Amino acid sequence: MSMRLPTSRGRKVQVDTSLAIVNIVLLLIFYFLLAGQDSKVRTQLELATTTTLSPDTLPSPVLEVLGPEDWRLNGQPIRPEALPGALAASPGPVHLLLDRNAPAGLLVGLMRRPELAGHELRLVTIKGLGG
Numbered sequence: 001m002s003m004r005l006p007t008s009r010g011r012k013v014q015v016d017t018s019l020a021i022v023n024i025v026l027l028l029i030f031y032f033l034l035a036g037q038d039s040k041v042r043t044q045l046e047l048a049t050t051t052t053l054s055p056d057t058l059p060s061p062v063l064e065v066l067g068p069e070d071w072r073l074n075g076q077p078i079r080p081e082a083l084p085g086a087l088a089a090s091p092g093p094v095h096l097l098l099d100r101n102a103p104a105g106l107l108v109g110l111m112r113r114p115e116l117a118g119h120e121l122r123l124v125t126i127k128g129l130g131g
Contacts, residue, residue: 061090062124064097065110083115093120100125 063083064072071078073086087094094116098107107123110116 059095059122060092061087062095062097065102065106068106068109080113080115087119093122095122095124097124 060074062074064075066072069080071080071083073083078086096107096110111121
């Protein structure tokens with residue numbers, strides 16, 4: 001005895017795509033809900049502020065940059081050309097001391113200077129007199 005299943009002559013099988021469309025619409029809704037949220041990070045971080053800096057507590061060497069060619073190394077005026085020789089005695093990182101209101105071009109130009117090539121740089125900012 002053989003078992004035969006009835007043939008489906010004349011009946012076409014239709015695929016129901018409504019479930020796939022609903023899933024796609026729900027994914028898009030979730031995406032836009034998440035993408036539209038405010039992504040700012042809120043922390044309880046408070047930065048340290050001081051009104052006076054004692055020269056004894058500053059890290060060494062400190063390169064204070066007042067302008068493109070107005071530099072001071074550990075409080076002493078220095079020409080940019082003399083900087084590599086002065087930094088040879090200090091193997092540690094160079095701390096760049098800048099006014100926080102200084103133009104960004106000053107920092108970018110400073111980072112491109114060949115005198116500072118090969119040195120680890122750490123940025124330290126100070127509040128300007130107006131801010």
